Amino acid sequence: MNQTRMFTGGFMQMKKHRRKIYRSILKSTLVTSSVLLCLLLALLAYQTLTGKGAIVKMMSYADSLALAKNPAPDSPAADGRQAAESSQTGSAQPQAAGSRAVEASIKPAREASGSTRASGSAAENSDAAALRNAADETKRNANETAGAALNSTAADKTAGTASKNTAGKKAGTPKKATLVFAGDVYFSDYVLANYNQSGISAVLSEPLRNELSGADITMLNNEFPYSTRGTKAPDKQFTFRIDPSYVSILKESGTDIVTLANNHVLDYGTDALTDTFQTLDDAGIAYAGAGNSLERASRLITKKAGGRTFGFLAASRVFPVVSWNVENAQPGVFSAYDPSRLTAAVSEARKKCDFLCVYVHWGIERSTQPEAYQVSMAHALIDAGADAVIGAHPHVLQGVEYYKEKPVFYSLGNFIFYQNIERTAIAKLTLKPDNTASWQLLPAKASGACTSLVSDAASRQEFYNYMEGLCVNAHFTKNGRIVPGDAPAS
Numbered sequence: 145m146n147q148t149r150m151f152t153g154g155f156m157q158m159k160k161h162r163r164k165i166y167r168s169i170l171k172s173t174l175v176t177s178s179v180l181l182c183l184l185l186a187l188l189a190y191q192t193l194t195g196k197g198a199i200v201k202m203m204s205y206a207d208s209l210a211l212a213k214n215p216a217p218d219s220p221a222a223d224g225r226q227a228a229e230s231s232q233t234g235s236a237q238p239q240a241a242g243s244r245a246v247e248a249s250i251k252p253a254r255e256a257s258g259s260t261r262a263s264g265s266a267a268e269n270s271d272a273a274a275l276r277n278a279a280d281e282t283k284r285n286a287n288e289t290a291g292a293a294l295n296s297t298a299a300d301k302t303a304g305t306a307s308k309n310t311a312g313k314k315a316g317t318p319k320k321a322t323l324v325f326a327g328d329v330y331f332s333d334y335v336l337a338n339y340n341q342s343g344i345s346a347v348l349s350e351p352l353r354n355e356l357s358g359a360d361i362t363m364l365n366n367e368f369p370y371s372t373r374g375t376k377a378p379d380k381q382f383t384f385r386i387d388p389s390y391v392s393i394l395k396e397s398g399t400d401i402v403t404l405a406n407n408h409v410l411d412y413g414t415d416a417l418t419d420t421f422q423t424l425d426d427a428g429i430a431y432a433g434a435g436n437s438l439e440r441a442s443r444l445i446t447k448k449a450g451g452r453t454f455g456f457l458a459a460s461r462v463f464p465v466v467s468w469n470v471e472n473a474q475p476g477v478f479s480a481y482d483p484s485r486l487t488a489a490v491s492e493a494r495k496k497c498d499f500l501c502v503y504v505h506w507g508i509e510r511s512t513q514p515e516a517y518q519v520s521m522a523h524a525l526i527d528a529g530a531d532a533v534i535g536a537h538p539h540v541l542q543g544v545e546y547y548k549e550k551p552v553f554y555s556l557g558n559f560i561f562y563q564n565i566e567r568t569a570i571a572k573l574t575l576k577p578d579n580t581a582s583w584q585l586l587p588a589k590a591s592g593a594c595t596s597l598v599s600d601a602a603s604r605q606e607f608y609n610y611m612e613g614l615c616v617n618a619h620f621t622k623n624g625r626i627v628p629g630d631a632p633a634s
C-alpha cells in the first residue's frame with residue numbers, strides 16, 4: 145500500500161512539474177509573439193509618419209510580384225470628372241490620403257493583438273493573417289490614391305493632345321500661353337466616311353491639326369450628343385446623334401474643352417445628353433454650358449496654362465422648346481434668354497480666374513450680321529468681366545468687334561460639318577508674359593469633308609478683305625493679327 149502511495153505521489157509531482165514546463169513554454173511563446181507584434185505595429189507607425197513602405201517591404205516576394213504585375217486600377221471616371229473641370233490637385237492630397245489609409249489599417253491590427261494575448265499561439269496565426277490583410281488593404285488604398293491623382297492630371301490632356309505645349313504651367317512668373325477657338329462641329333456621314341477610311345488626316349489637315357494640338361487650350365462647339373440611345377425630337381428638321389466611339393476625333397484633333405450649350409445637344413433627349421457627359425468625361429475632355437443641374441450647367445470650367453488660370457463659361461440663346469433650359473428640366477442647357485443669370489455667372493467667375501472666355505450660341509442661321517441682342521449681350525458680358533466673347537450658331541462667319549479693348553467674335557461659322565465649307569476660321573489668342581493679348585484669325589475652308597488652313601497669300605488676303613467688310617472696328621494684318629480701330633491695318 146505504501147509503495148502504491150509513493151508511486152502515485154511521484155506521478156502527481158511529475159505531472160505538476162510537466163505543467164510548470166508547459167506553462168513556461170506557453171508564457172515564452174506569448175512573450176515572443178507579443179514582442180513580434182509590437183515590432184510590426186512599430187513598423188506600421190513608422191510607415192504612417194514617414195510615408196515609407198516598411199510593411200510593403202515585409203510582404204512576401206510573391207506578393208511583391210503580384211503587385212508589380214497587377215497594379216490597382218484608376219479611380220472611377222465620375223471622380224475624374226471633377227478633377228478634369230477644376231485646377232489640378234497638388235501632390236500633398238494623395239500623400240495625405242495614403243496616410244489616412246495606413247492609419248485605418250492600424251486599428252484592426254491593434255484589435256487583433258488583444259485576441260493574440262488572450263488565446264495564445266493559435267490566435268497568433270490569426271493575427272498574422274490580420275496584419276497581412278491590413279498591409280494588403282494599405283497597398284490597395286495607396287494604389288487607388290495614386291490612380292486618382294493620375295486621373296486628375298490626365299483629365300486635362302488626353303492621347304490626342306500629347307503634343308500640347310506645357311511650358312509655363314508651373315506656378316511662378318507667367319509665360320506665354322496660346323488658346324484656340326473653333327466654331328460649329330458635327331460629324332456628318334461625309335466626315336465619318338473620311339475618318340473611317342483614312343483617319344484624322346482626312347478630317348483635318350496636318351497644319352490645322354498642328355494649330356489645334358499646339359495650343360495650350362483648344363475649345364469648340366460640340367453640336368450633337370454622343371449616344372446610341374434616346375428618342376428623336378419631334379417636329380425638328382435636323383436632328384444629330386453620333387456613336388460615342390467617334391469622340392476619338394476630338395481627342396486626335398487636340399480638343400481640350402467643348403461647349404454643349406446649343407440647339408442640338410438634346411436632339412435625342414436626356415438619356416443621350418447623359419451619355420454625352422459620360423463620353424466626354426471618359427475621354428478627358430471638359431465641357432461647359434450643360435449639366436444635370438443649373439449649378440453644373442452654369443459652372444466655371446478652369447484650365448491652367450502659362451502660369452495662369454483660364455476660365456470658360458457657355459450658354460445658349462437658341463432652344464427649340466423651353467424644356468431644354470436646365471431650369472425647367474434636367475439634364476439641360478444653361479440659358480442666355482435672360483442674360484442676367486449669365487452676366488451674374490461672369491461676375492462671379494471673374495474672381496476665380498486670370499482670363500475669362502464666354503462662348504455663346506446665338507444669332508440667326510446663315511446671317512452674316514449679328515442681331516441687336518447679340519451686340520447688347522456681348523457688351524454686357526464684357527462689362528461683367530469677360531475678356532473675350534466667342535459666338536456660334538449662324539453656321540457662317542460674322543464680324544469681329546472690339547468693345548472696351550476686348551474682342552467679340554460674333555460667329556466662327558462651321559468648322560467640321562458637311563462636305564464643303566466656303567469660309568471658316570480659328571481664333572487664336574497669344575497671351576504674352578506681360579499679359580498683353582494678341583489675337584489672330586486664321587482662315588480655313590473645307591473641301592470633300594476635310595477642313596484645312598488657307599495657305600496661299602492671295603486667298604488669305606481675299607479672306608481678310610471679306611472679313612473687314614463684316615467687322616465693326618477691327619482690321620487684319622497679313623498674318624491675320626487683329627488690330628482694333630477704324631483705320632485699316634498696315
